[in-house]
Amino acid sequence: MPVSRHSIADLVAMPFDYITLRAEDRVLVATLNRAAKRNALDRQFVEELYDLFHAIEGSEVRAVVVAAEGDHFCAGLDLVEHHREDRSATDFMYICRRWHSAFDRIQHCGVPVIGALKGAVVGGGLELATAFHIRVADTSAYFALPEGQRGIFTGGGATVRVARLVGEGRMIDMMLTGRVYSGEEAVAVGLCQYLVDADECEARAIKIAHRAAENPPLSNFAITSGIAHIGNMPSADAFFAEAFIAGITNTQEDSKERLAAFTNKTAPKTVKP
Incomplete structure (x- = not known):
């Protein structure tokens, strides 16, 4: 394991615009805090995720819970920013590679990462969620890859992480038709491991994180x-x-x-x- 570089207090004090942090003993709770945009991911948001999980690696943290403010976990790529930027193919390729780096940081930060999911978990939001090790969804959560209807393609790792969870056939169906998974069906296909009532999601995720934090x-x-x-x-x-x-x-x-x-x-x- 890497030598510890940050205490939990150090991490909680990190200055982010889109992520709020608090400690629950050895568990760090990171809350996505861009509710007015349904927690859509713009360039800055992705950089903040990268920086946070880079700092978590080798820290005193023993597990992480990723939750969200508002009614939705994450609506994916900030399409308004993307449209206004009028990016070239090369520009967007590098945007995708940065998403890959950030989500790889999450998956390989060295500690269990548990997501508390609600509302929209779509597009890039689903790509983010599938970088977590355990996903707890409440009854409002729905999972989709609407890229086909938007005239775009996944760029944050769905072709690897989502396809591994649900299979290529289901992923292609989701992208071509806009099929949405929720409730017990989402559990059955592997998009989440737990389904709980809406007022229990974050608490259950924290309970699971504490349980995992007890392991060496x-x-x-x-x-x-x-x-x-x-x-x-x-x-x-x-x-x-x-x-x-x-x-x-x-x-x-x-x-x-x-x-x-x-x-x-x-x-x-x-x-x-």
Whole structure:
């Protein structure tokens, strides 16, 4: 694990326009705060996400919850900014690459990231959400990729992250027809792992984050980064990488202590998150 560079207090004090931060013990709650624009992502917003999760890497934080102000989690790319900028193909290619970098920072920041999703989780908002490790949705949340109807194409990683979750066929359907997933159907296809009442979403996400924060940091790092990287490898390479990660993780001091507690029947019982 990287050497810690930031305390939780340092992170909470970071000056952002579109993200508000608070600490819940070892859990950092990051709230998207551009509700007047349905938390749409413009260039500055993406830079703030990049900077935040770069700072989280190697910090004292043990888990992160990403929530949102207003009725919607994130409506995706700020189409008004995009239209007004009249970008060239090269300009927009670099915008996409910056989104990729920011969302990779989230996925590989080394700690569990849990999303508290509501309202619109569409387009770039869905691309952002699929960079999280666990997604908790309330009953108002709906998931869509309306790029086809807008005459555009995904640029924030959906062709990788969304396609892995729901499959290429479902993703193509979402883009061509504007199909929307919500409720139990969204859980069934893998867009979220939990579905809760509207007034419980953030609290459930924080509860899950606290539960994950109890794990040894090295174990959480291995889980949140190792599985994604292994998924990109041919089978023989994946098996080798799995064995290498297991060799390091399963022999750490925290692992020895917890296995001793399990052997002695003093370990806490597993309970539902």
